[in-house]
Amino acid sequence: MARKWWKESVVYQIYPRSFMDSNGDGIGDLRGIISKLDYLKELGVDVIWLSPVYRSPNDDNGYDISDYQAIMDEFGTMQDWEELLAEVHQRGMKLIMDLVVNHSSDEHPWFVEARRSKDNPYRDFYFWRPGKDGAEPNNWESCFSGSAWEYDEATGEYYLHLFSKKQPDLNWENPKLRRAVYDMMTWWLDKGIDGFRMDVINFISKDPDLPDVPNPEGKRYVFGGQYFMNGPRIHEFLQEMHKEVLSKYDVMTVGEMPGVTPEEAILYTAEDRGELNMVFQFEHMELDSGPGGKWDVKPWQLKDLKAVMTKWQKALENKGWNSLYLNNHDQPRMVSRFGDDTKYREESAKMLATFLHLMQGTPFIYQGEEIGMTNVRFASIEDYKDIETLNMVREKAVENGEDMQKVMRAIHMKGRDNARTPVQWDDTKHAGFTTGTPWISVNPNYKEVNVKQALLNPNSVYHYYKKLIQLRRQHEIIVYGTYDLILENHEQIYAYTRTLGDEKLVVICNFFNGTPCFELPTHLRSYEKCELIVANYEGDGSGDLENMVLRPYEARVYRLVY
Known part of the structure; x- marks a missing residue:
């Protein structure tokens, strides 16, 4: 397997609006990030992924971009951004930027021009269609609810928006649009960035007929993913992007790809195909969604988590590369979703980190995860x-x-x-995030859960993350070893091995608050040497590796030599 720096890295995602405010306006900004770089360096991360900081009207918190080569005023200036990049590099870390090119803002000059007239040169940068039988051109539903079409009075046609109506979809069938995107990417890479996280990049190729979705239930709007996810020209577009831009730089690329299968992910990430390094898949993020979708919440099952994670680990083995994440700016906090965010908050946060970081792939930490930040329960919809x-x-x-x-x-x-909700830096007002009024309220638990406290406590979630990151540097097996599930049918324990040469790691995670017994499978017992390399409880617990009782949310990792 080819060795690459991005396989050996740990990535930290910053959502700038909520990270750190330097000027008291209640909004996180670039100078706020600069002020916390030593904290990230001390944690041990290699790469910072910066969610969008481009000029934007902020309809979807910066994912609606009106100028790809300018910085949003409330985040600072291009000079601030350049200083951030220099400071990141000075500390031996790398910076990747968010690339949002499935759609732009409706305030982008391209769209402003496109809506002027049907024969405007920029018209074909977007999808325009006349109505059908007095209604929208098709029955597609936006990912943000309602129709995926918006009527434009000026030209009497509809434009396509798979997200907000202020996020019109770009038409990648147009070679001039693609050229403009590649030129913009090159501009950023020449400024010295180290790669891109690509927003819903598998949406950029649509079925050119934009057909209606079959609708036996007679719904008003239907999700049309089969016509725009992993579309007919997606690999051609990504290979062209690689040839024209990415192949000229030593960078990291990760594509956000809802609805992608492991078989498709291999095509996107296989090293001989010249597309991307890795993808974000969503299968494990949908385990608690009922038939009605995301908001139809059902309890997730450990057996399903085992099946999904194992499927992805085994399918991409020696063929592609996995990204590893349990939360991000679009997902709830992992300790609230997969752990216990009250009585066993610290134990379960550490267990989930162990579970994830010991798998094969590149781990992504979302800001605040490293101190065990939790979901928030605002009482009023006004707070959202x-x-x-x-x-x-x-x-x-x-x-x-x-x-x-x-x-x-x-x-x-x-x-x-x-x-x-803002990162909880300390126990002062607004959790030390701002001296002003935060753009969104701070989670009320900031007095107990904050960075200041975590740094002072050697047994904190933060120090545990630091240890996991160090272990990754010390043990090649954590990066390059193969993964195999054990105890497949156990209802409380998720356990697996990693293997490299004559060395094995056994990773044992109790996902619940009971005290199950772990028994090492017979075929793993012929080892010569056994060493506990990390555990989330102090002390040895009861029993040895071959037969032990686990405490609530306990995680243990053993290194075996055969």
């Missing part, structure tokens, strides 16, 4: 800011009369604002 959440409330509660308490329960569990 996320467009996806607010659209859902309008559709379910206002238009369809659903019970507001039920809607709020779903938001408390799955809303994107769970990840967007």
